Amino acid sequence: MAIPMALKKFGLEKAIAYMAKDPIRNMTKIMNWADKFAGDNFPRQRKAIRDALENPENPYHNYILHIEKDMDPEIFKTLVANFFINANLIGWKKQDEMRAKYGCNIPWAILLDPTSACNLKCVGCWAAEYGYKLNLTYDEIDDIIRQGKEMGVYLYIYTGGEPLVRKKDIIRLCEKHNDCVFLSFTNGTLIDEEFADEMLRVKNFVPAISLEGFEEATDSRRGEGVYQRVLKAMKIMHDRRLMYGVSCCYTSENYDSITSEEYYQMMQDNGAFFVWYFHYMPVGNDASPELLPTPEQRKIVIDRIRGYRSTKGFFAMDFQNDGEYVGGCIAGGRRYFHINANGDIDPCVFIHYSDSNIREKTILEALQSPLFMAYHDGQPFNENMFQPCPMLENPQILRKIVSETGAKSTDLESPESVDHLCSKCDSYAACWAPHAEKVWEKRKEERAAVKAAEEAEKAAKR
Secondary structure, three states: OOOOHHHHHHHHHHHHHHHHHOHHHHHHHHHHHHHHHHOOOOHHHHHHHHHHHHOOOOHHHHHHHHHHHHOOHHHHHHHHHHHHHHHHHHHHHHHHHHHHHHOOOOOOEEEEOOEOOOOOOOOOOOHHHOOOOOEOOHHHHHHHHHHHHHOOOOEEEEOOOOHHHHHHHHHHHHHHOOOOEEEEEEOOOOOOHHHHHHHHHHOOEEEEEEEOOOHHHHHHHHOOOHHHHHHHHHHHHHHOOOOOEEEEEEOOOOHHHHOOHHHHHHHHHOOOOEEEEEEOOOOOOOOOHHHOOOHHHHHHHHHHHHHHHHHOOOEEEEOOOOHHHHOOOOOOOOOEEEEOOOOEEEOEOOEOEEOOEOOOOOHHHHHOOHHHHHHHHHOOOOOOOOOOOOOOOOHHHHHHHHHHHOOEEOOOOOOOOHHHHHHHHHHHHHHHHHHHHHHHHHHHHHHHHHHHHHHHHHHHHO
16 A cells, blocks of 8 residues: 555654764664665665765765764755655656656756846856846746745745845745755855844745855955955854855856865865766856866866765756756756746756746746747766756757747846857857767776666676
């Protein structure tokens, strides 16, 4: 007899509350229970978790200690419950049902810009020129979340502009939708003691602070004193045992410094729980293609981040180079889409073309629009998971999609034609392709070897 979802949810909530009291000891007990019921499922993942828990030499053992020491237990409990139970166990099932019913992409997360305003004016930031006084109203954001939850979406990510310009509304939404997780990309300079106390109270808001590197690089782009203000914000959050991370955009100029061991150590020393890396995208009429990393530089980034994952005990995500783990491009609603501060529904935070607006269509109607169905029908855009993007690595595809669907530029300050955008990626895509082929073949061989070892281990146990 199938176990009802409500009973599963209740049991998991009890397990999470139990684990939060003493993560290492109690997680080990939960793993003992899981091993009895999992059988041959997820052997590599369970083995990795157990080793991190029990082996002091495992780099992720220190990560677990970091959670135990530096994260408030109630925040841990809330985030784990909202993320693993609501956004995955409950949400994923609902998303699958909606995909089957409507024949279109249904997202796992929704990105949205509460405002186009920002308290800084960073060099080269497309958001800073994006229609500086645009805002989604509180009721519009609330309705986006309402519609999202009806589709099983419990993860919302704020971009901008600077989202924390809307501090009070953000906290109100955290309170009202306390079953969701809210992550925000932010420059961090508006995080003060009062707002940190509010974060501690609502428990479901996680900042990802944007940094360009160390002090000189950050201040040269974002303004004098910004780096020290960010470190102060991190200390304020660390003192309250809040969860927070770092967001980094790597370019041809800064790729070396922001993937260095010194930079990783800086993030860890300042209490961050994760780092999210993004490849520079030449978006906007004034974008600088020379900032695109060379193939050799991109390969260095790939190797360093993957190497650090196995040695540093620090959770790192690489948006452009982790396609193999999510099946390629996740935009167009396959796993996420973006709503700008004008209400335009873009397939991706980096693809500023749309045929829908929240003030004219429901989210479901937008997901069934020609633009979003072109994403649905075309994904993956490349069988090589190191060439996932229809713009950066496959610019001919984005040209075709925009042309055939009639999507319009959503850059309100300086509309950019799709040919102008993609022309900045043509040379990059051609240069990267042979390198991507070699990297992908190597990864397929590595994954095949891991699978063979797992099958041998299973056979030995029979």
